[in-house]
Amino acid sequence: MSSRRVCQRCSALPASIQRAPAPLSARIAAKRCFTLSRTKQPSKSPSDNPPLQNKRRLSSLESQGQRASSEYVAPPASQQPTQSPHEDNSRLLLKPDNLFHSFSNSPSPEIRRRAAFMKQNAYCPHPAHAQTRQPIGPHDLEARKTGTHPPAHVRYECPDCGIPVSCSYEHFADDYENHLDICDQLREINEDDHDLRSGRFFPEFEYPGPQLEEAQVNMTNWDTLLYTREFNAIDNERSLRQATRLLTYPITIGSVIHELSPYNIKSGGRLTPEGLKSMTLRYTLHPPRSGAGMTIAGLRPNPPPTRLFILGARAESSLPREVWIQLVHLFPRATFHLIFIGPESMANRDAEFPLPPRTASNPFGAVVEDRISGQMKISTFVEYYHTLHAAGAFAPYDPYFDAFVLFHPGLGHPASSHEWAETIPQLLETKVPVICTGYTEYDMQRDIKWVHDTVGGEVDMLLEPGENRFRSLRWDLNDADPSDVSCGNFGLWAFRGKRYETTRKDVE
Amino acid sequence: MPLGRIPQSSYYDARNRPGAALYRARQPYLVKNAVTGLFIIGFVAGVYSWTIRAIGQDDFSDVPMPDAPIQAGHAPHTTAGSRSAGPA
Numbered sequence: 001m002s003s004r005r006v007c008q009r010c011s012a013l014p015a016s017i018q019r020a021p022a023p024l025s026a027r028i029a030a031k032r033c034f035t036l037s038r039t040k041q042p043s044k045s046p047s048d049n050p051p052l053q054n055k056r057r058l059s060s061l062e063s064q065g066q067r068a069s070s071e072y073v074a075p076p077a078s079q080q081p082t083q084s085p086h087e088d089n090s091r092l093l094l095k096p097d098n099l100f101h102s103f104s105n106s107p108s109p110e111i112r113r114r115a116a117f118m119k120q121n122a123y124c125p126h127p128a129h130a131q132t133r134q135p136i137g138p139h140d141l142e143a144r145k146t147g148t149h150p151p152a153h154v155r156y157e158c159p160d161c162g163i164p165v166s167c168s169y170e171h172f173a174d175d176y177e178n179h180l181d182i183c184d185q186l187r188e189i190n191e192d193d194h195d196l197r198s199g200r201f202f203p204e205f206e207y208p209g210p211q212l213e214e215a216q217v218n219m220t221n222w223d224t225l226l227y228t229r230e231f232n233a234i235d236n237e238r239s240l241r242q243a244t245r246l247l248t249y250p251i252t253i254g255s256v257i258h259e260l261s262p263y264n265i266k267s268g269g270r271l272t273p274e275g276l277k278s279m280t281l282r283y284t285l286h287p288p289r290s291g292a293g294m295t296i297a298g299l300r301p302n303p304p305p306t307r308l309f310i311l312g313a314r315a316e317s318s319l320p321r322e323v324w325i326q327l328v329h330l331f332p333r334a335t336f337h338l339i340f341i342g343p344e345s346m347a348n349r350d351a352e353f354p355l356p357p358r359t360a361s362n363p364f365g366a367v368v369e370d371r372i373s374g375q376m377k378i379s380t381f382v383e384y385y386h387t388l389h390a391a392g393a394f395a396p397y398d399p400y401f402d403a404f405v406l407f408h409p410g411l412g413h414p415a416s417s418h419e420w421a422e423t424i425p426q427l428l429e430t431k432v433p434v435i436c437t438g439y440t441e442y443d444m445q446r447d448i449k450w451v452h453d454t455v456g457g458e459v460d461m462l463l464e465p466g467e468n469r470f471r472s473l474r475w476d477l478n479d480a481d482p483s484d485v486s487c488g489n490f491g492l493w494a495f496r497g498k499r500y501e502t503t504r505k506d507v508e
Numbered sequence: 509m510p511l512g513r514i515p516q517s518s519y520y521d522a523r524n525r526p527g528a529a530l531y532r533a534r535q536p537y538l539v540k541n542a543v544t545g546l547f548i549i550g551f552v553a554g555v556y557s558w559t560i561r562a563i564g565q566d567d568f569s570d571v572p573m574p575d576a577p578i579q580a581g582h583a584p585h586t587t588a589g590s591r592s593a594g595p596a
Contacts, residue, residue, distance in 0.1 A: 220536050223535070233528075235528040
């Protein structure tokens with residue numbers, strides 16, 4: 001057995017899992033599916049990161065460790081100590097030149113399961129079929145369906161991208177031009193999914209620690225950010241896609257609230273003057289030096305932590321905590337309290353159930369993680385936000401300390417807009433900036449339109465809608481509709497309740 | 509050979525050549541830096557050439573020069589050709 005000392009809990013895991021970070025679970029992929037009914041995908045492959053000191057992470061690995069071992073070709077234990085993960089090719093399931101496989105014939109059982117799911121749930125998009133649901137927008141292929149053929153599930157896999165996209169060869173050939181638009185992207189998704197399950201070593205999931213405050217971060221694009229944040233070089237584009245898919249969540253927030261944000265008030269900079277006024281968070285996040293030190297003489301009064309309320313949290317609440325810590329490392333002298341709120345905020349965090357009991361000091365049974373870092377605390381509430389707002393759980397709100405973040409909330413999406421109807425007016429009332437993202441341009445515009453329709457003109461745009469510089473570079477597939485590809489945090493915009501400096505009073 | 513490895517940035521390969529990630533990180537600044545570099549070098553070249561020209565020989569081709577004297581090398585005040593009134 002390995003000569004490394006392992007604690008009793010870790011020794012339950014095969015050494016191969018401990019040694020190298022396991023591939024990221026596709027739970028993130030599953031959660032990003034944008035189905036009409038917003039059904040949850042069945043939870044997917046084994047958990048990801050190497051065991052940290054954090055007990056919470058160890059427990060989740062342990063519970064899923066047995067499933068993890070079934071996915072890998074685990075070598076005999078005697079091989080482990082002598083080989084570094086870089087040369088450990090015996091446990092590689094898929095070599096880098098062998099990443100394209102048709103989903104139904106994939107070497108990974110989980111992808112085969114997804115293919116089976118697609119074949120049972122996704123409908124052929126050929127116009128000859130009858131519609132099965134209302135089209136979501138003008139680009140939805142459902143809108144083209146005018147025929148009378150009964151709707152058929154997809155069965156035929158495109159030979160170039162390996163994903164079942166049509167019910168038969170005839171419909172596939174007929175609709176080939178439309179498919180060609182996304183065939184390359186689907187193939188890329190296919191290879192990235194296989195890459196995640198290939199069992200290779202993932203150096204891109206090793207994140208750097210805090211850095212010197214004077215070494216400033218450059219937020220022009222992903223490459224400059226990763227370079228100035230002292231990440232290990234990610235030369236391979238596929239690795240970059242895998243890494244940015246997780247990092248997009250903390251870095252998107254960071255890119256808006258940091259003082260070196262790429263969004264500015266010049267024309268084309270997308271930040272409006274109201275937006276600049278609302279970035280009062282920057283005073284708290286970049287405090288002047290106060291002479292504080294580690295001794296008694298260096299004690300200084302500290303401001304309360306910046307609260308980021310992440311509403312409608314689904315996959316992002318289960319992101320590995322070392323990914324969220326990257327947000328903290330962007331702001332050297334600031335503290336954070338991340339609050340995940342939403343009915344699905346405990347998705348894929350089964351190891352942390354049951355929730356704490358509701359007591360007077362914790363009236364909503366929130367899961368509080370305060371041992372992650374000296375600068376970050378994470379609380380998770382499995383509640384709707386309007387319940388908590390009505391209860392005054394977080395009042396008072398202060399724009400110098402608070403912000404709301406909504407990751408692809410689907411405000412205007414027919415399946416979920418009713419859930420937001422009560423929350424959005426309350427958010428506007430707090431006059432605190434609300435940062436919103438969207439899966440696609442259309443999704444974002446629909447959300448904006450819905451907000452304007454719901455609350456009239458009571459909204460100030462802080463950040464004009466547009467592509468997020470720090471979007472996920474990896475595209476995701478919607479298992480219930482293979483022609484729907486989206487990427488995490490594609491679009492970004494921000495709003496706030498309108499502040500009236502003066503109002504007219506009717507003169508009698 | 510020092511003990512242990514010399515710390516090496518992952519942005520350079522084993523032969524200290526920049527890697528792909530470094531090229532991508534530099535890419536937004538390539539053109540701007542090249543133009544700035546050209547300006548600086550051009551300025552230096554301009555100062556240098558102007559200075560060399562400024563301290564070079566003057567050009568007197570536009571100044572009218574008098575004719576050279578007819579008896580070249582004749583000394584006018586020698587005592588060989590004339591009696592001078594010596595001290596009386």
